[in-house]
Structure formats: structure tokens, C-alpha cells
Amino acid sequence: MKIYLPTPLRPYADKRSVVDAPGATIAEAMRSLTNQYPDLKGYIYSDDGNVRGFVNIYLNDEDVRYLPAKMNSPLHDSDTLTIMPSIAGGSNR
Amino acid sequence: MQGQLKLKAARVLCVGAGGLGSPLAMYLAAAGVGTLGIVDFDVVDASNLHRQVIHFTQDVGRPKLASAEEKVHGINPNVTVRKFETRLTSANALEIFKDFHVVVDGTDNFPTRYLINDACVLSGKPNVYGSIFRFEGQASIFAAPKTTAQEAGPCYRCVYPEPPPPGMVPSCAEGGVLGILPGLVGLIQATETIKLITGLGEPLIGRLLLVDALAMRFREMKLRKNPDCPICGTNRTITKLIDYERFCGLGATAGRPEKSTEKPDTMPNALPEMTVEELKSKLDAKENLFVLDVREPHEYQICNLGDYGAKLIPMGDVQKRQQELDPEQHIVVHCRSGVRSAKVVDFLRQQGFEKVQNLAGGILAWADRIDKTMPKY
Numbered sequence: 001m002k003i004y005l006p007t008p009l010r011p012y013a014d015k016r017s018v019v020d021a022p023g024a025t026i027a028e029a030m031r032s033l034t035n036q037y038p039d040l041k042g043y044i045y046s047d048d049g050n051v052r053g054f055v056n057i058y059l060n061d062e063d064v065r066y067l068p069a070k071m072n073s074p075l076h077d078s079d080t081l082t083i084m085p086s087i088a089g090g091s092n093r
Numbered sequence: 094m095q096g097q098l099k100l101k102a103a104r105v106l107c108v109g110a111g112g113l114g115s116p117l118a119m120y121l122a123a124a125g126v127g128t129l130g131i132v133d134f135d136v137v138d139a140s141n142l143h144r145q146v147i148h149f150t151q152d153v154g155r156p157k158l159a160s161a162e163e164k165v166h167g168i169n170p171n172v173t174v175r176k177f178e179t180r181l182t183s184a185n186a187l188e189i190f191k192d193f194h195v196v197v198d199g200t201d202n203f204p205t206r207y208l209i210n211d212a213c214v215l216s217g218k219p220n221v222y223g224s225i226f227r228f229e230g231q232a233s234i235f236a237a238p239k240t241t242a243q244e245a246g247p248c249y250r251c252v253y254p255e256p257p258p259p260g261m262v263p264s265c266a267e268g269g270v271l272g273i274l275p276g277l278v279g280l281i282q283a284t285e286t287i288k289l290i291t292g293l294g295e296p297l298i299g300r301l302l303l304v305d306a307l308a309m310r311f312r313e314m315k316l317r318k319n320p321d322c323p324i325c326g327t328n329r330t331i332t333k334l335i336d337y338e339r340f341c342g343l344g345a346t347a348g349r350p351e352k353s354t355e356k357p358d359t360m361p362n363a364l365p366e367m368t369v370e371e372l373k374s375k376l377d378a379k380e381n382l383f384v385l386d387v388r389e390p391h392e393y394q395i396c397n398l399g400d401y402g403a404k405l406i407p408m409g410d411v412q413k414r415q416q417e418l419d420p421e422q423h424i425v426v427h428c429r430s431g432v433r434s435a436k437v438v439d440f441l442r443q444q445g446f447e448k449v450q451n452l453a454g455g456i457l458a459w460a461d462r463i464d465k466t467m468p469k470y
Contacts, residue, residue: 004228006229006303007226007227007229008226011409016246017308033407043261052255052257053254053255053256054253054254054255054256054257054261056252056253056314057127058314061312061313061314061315062314062315063314063315063316063317065318082303082312082314084231084256084301084303084314086203086224086252086253086256086257087224087225087226087229087231088200088201088202088203088206088226089201089224089226090227090446
């Protein structure tokens with residue numbers, strides 16, 4: 001299972017843009033990711049364990065929030081996960 | 094001809110005449126958009142020129158609005174330019190938006206992005222969105238109203254219900270910005286604006302386009318309208334514009350030091366600060382003062398206060414290298430413009446450092462007011 005990390009998250013994951021994270025469900029793969037890179041946990045999850053409101057997780061091109069089983073959705077080898085936080089840059093620095 | 098007439102009749106509002114707004118305004122002018130509104134209150138700085146291509150070297154020091162208007166008219170004198178030399182606020186947004194058909198978000202901070210979204214939803218206007226971070230960009234059309242051709246589209250809040258807390262907003266200055274990226278994303282916004290006006294093609298509604306300039310890969314994610322969205326869902330709890338600085342955890346009311354932009358003139362004064370003039374006179378008087386530079390090494394290479402003994406510890410390393418600092422010593426923290434150093438001052442004060450101050454305006458202020466030979470970036 002490949003998880004794509006955007007630029008803002010890479011400092012927490014050894015500057016990697018793609019991480020292999022095995023798991024039968026999205027939640028398992030995400031756990032594998034945060035076990036490999038514990039610094040990511042605080043960025044992605046709030047203290048109550050929920051995914052933060054400015055972070056979206058996509059299974060292929062679908063927002064996980066709108067999948068019937070959400071984080072418990074099953075994964076196949078060909079699937080990719082993408083974590084996408086909101087970014088605001090534009091006109092200034 | 095019919096499309097050209099639609100463009101001529103169109104009124105487009107561009108919020109921001111910076112990195113995204115520059116290419117956007119130039120190409121919309123060239124395309125023949127009839128009325129172009131521009132909201133900006135900033136002044137052109139030499140450090141803008143590598144990406145804010147509507148402004149030229151000779152414009153440094155001029156208001157961005159005057160500079161942008163001149164270029165727009167140089168490209169197409171038939172464009173009516175409406176200038177709004179102000180910060181977009183909850184008090185003026187709906188009034189400014191009311192005469193325009195399409196609003197383009199070319200801003201650089203979360204409070205203004207939520208403000209633009211909400212004002213677009215409340216006034217029923219599409220929000221052509223683009224944003225960048227280092228080598229990546231995002232683009233979409235939010236808050237597209239229902240038409241005969243399409244259902245109403247998701248809004249920015251549907252996709253990102255909450256902004257990141259101030260401490261988790263990554264700063265572009267930490268890693269630099271690829272100057273061409275706002276050009277790329279700004280032209281995606283211009284393309285979508287023209288498509289909305291002319292009705293051509295498939296608009297980027299309900300889709301988030303992700304641009305990775307390093308891999309040169311474009312990906313697309315599906316966006317859905319959130320039925321529980323507080324401003325465009327079925328049970329709306331937001332029915333008018335709110336305090337967006339507060340919503341984003343910024344400003345005095347929320348007790349956070351960070352502001353939404355890196356502009357020195359918007360720095361908060363809640364934290365203990367020192368001006369560059371005060372710092373210079375204390376350093377000249379050989380006062381026992383420790384200067385801490387929290388920028389990145391590549392920034393330090395451009396200019397630094399090393400001659401005054403400044404020590405470099407990048408912001409991200411301050412926590413783990415905290416033992417290198419003496420809590421008893423008087424410390425002045427600086428970065429490029431004062432935003433990152435304010436965060437560090439806040440952090441160190443929480444750690445029990447009592448004699449720590451932020452250098453207002455950062456090393457840019459030093460270059461402007463103390464050492465004019467110092468290179469700026």
C-alpha cells in the first residue's frame with residue numbers, strides 16, 4: 001500500500017513523498033504509517049484520535065469521509081492513499 | 094464572437110495582486126474581460142519580483158494596485174479596472190463582491206480564504222480557488238451556484254471544515270517557494286474563470302486538482318458537498334460573515350502570537366518586541382544580548398547578523414536544541430519578517446524564558462532601516 005505525502009508532511013517523514021504502509025484497511029495502513037513516522041501522528045490526528053479538520057485522506061480519488069466504511073474501508077494492493085492538508089500560500093511568501 | 098462578448102460583459106474580482114493574482118490579471122486582461130476588480134493594499138517589494146510578474150523592477154515601492162492597473166491597461170486599455178486598496182474584511186467583503194460575477198482567490202492566508210468562501214456562498218458567486226505550498230499547488234472552483242447545467246458545488250468548508258491551528262501552519266519561508274508555481278496555478282485559475290464566463294468545457298467544480306511541480310504530476314480528487322456544512326449544508330449555522338482571525342485561532346482574542354501573513358506591518362504587538370533601532374544601539378553599546386536567528390540555513394547564507402554573534406537554530410529545531418539557550422540571558426529572536434520568531438518567542442516564554450523578545454520586522458527591517466547594503470530576499 002502506497003501512501004502519498006504532500007510537501008508539508010514530509011518533514012515529519014524523513015522527507016519522503018511516498019511511504020509503503022501495509023494494511024488490510026485504511027485505518028491499519030494509517031497506523032502502519034504513524035508507527036514508522038510517529039511525528040506524523042500529531043499532525044494528522046487530534047488528541048481525541050480523529051483526523052483533523054484540515055487534513056483529508058483520499059483512497060485513490062475518493063474522500064475517505066464519504067466512503068460507507070470510512071477508515072475501515074478495505075484496501076487492495078493497487079490502491080493508493082493520499083493525505084492532503086489545506087495549504088494557503090499564494091501571493092506573499 | 095459570442096464568447097468574446099461574454100468576456101467583455103464579465104466582471105471578475107481578483108483578491109490579491111501577488112503571485113497568483115499577477116498572471117491571472119494579465120491573462121484575463123489579454124482575454125478581454127470587461128471589468129477587473131483587484132483587492133490589495135500591499136506595496137511592491139524587490140523580493141516579490143521573481144513570482145509576482147505583473148510588477149517590474151521600477152515598481153518597487155509603489156502600491157501593487159497602481160502597478161497592476163498600469164500593466165493591465167498596457168495589455169488591454171479597454172479593461173475597466175476597479176481598485177480596492179484595502180484589506181478584505183467581514184465588514185467590506187459583501188459590498189465589494191456585489192458588483193462582480195466571479196471571485197478569484199489569490200490570497201495567501203487561511204482567514205481570508207475562509208472569508209472569501211463564506212462571502213461567495215452568501216452572495217451566490219463562484220470562488221475560483223488556488224493555493225500553493227513550496228512545489229505543490231491546489232485548485233478548484235468552490236461555492237459554484239446551482240444553474241440549469243449543474244447542481245451547486247461544494248464549498249471550501251465542505252472540503253476543509255477547519256483551518257490548521259496557527260502552530261501547525263507551515264511557513265513557505267522555511268523552504269522557499271518555487272517562483273513559477275504561482276504562475277502555473279494562477280493560470281489554472283484564469284482558465285477556469287474564462288470557462289465559467291463563456292460556459293465552455295467542464296469546470297473544475299467538485300474536483301480538487303493537485304499539482305506537483307517537482308514530479309510534474311497532476312492528480313485529481315473528488316470533492317463532495319458536505320450535507321452538514323455549516324454555511325452551505327442543510328442546517329446552516331453560519332448566516333453572516335464572522336471574525337475569521339478568531340476562527341483561525343489568530344489575533345489577540347485567541348491568545349496566539351501568529352498573524353496570517355508575513356507582512357511586517359501586520360505583526361501583533363502582544364509579545365515583547367524590540368525594534369531594529371533598539372537592537373542596533375544595544376549591540377553597539379555591547380550590552381549582554383544574545384541574538385537568535387530561527388531561519389533556515391539557506392536563508393542565513395543570503396544575509397545574517399553573524400557579525401553580532403547571532404546564532405542560527407532553525408525554528409523546527411528550537412525545541413530539541415533548547416538546552417543550547419540560557420534562560421537567564423536576554424535573548425532577541427529574529428527571522429525574515431518576524432512571524433516565525435514570534436512563534437519561537439511564544440514557545441520559549443512557555444518554557445520559562447523570561448527575557449526573550451521578538452525582533453519586529455525581522456532581518457528585512459534591519460536591511461531596510463539599519464544596513465541598506467544587506468541583501469533582501
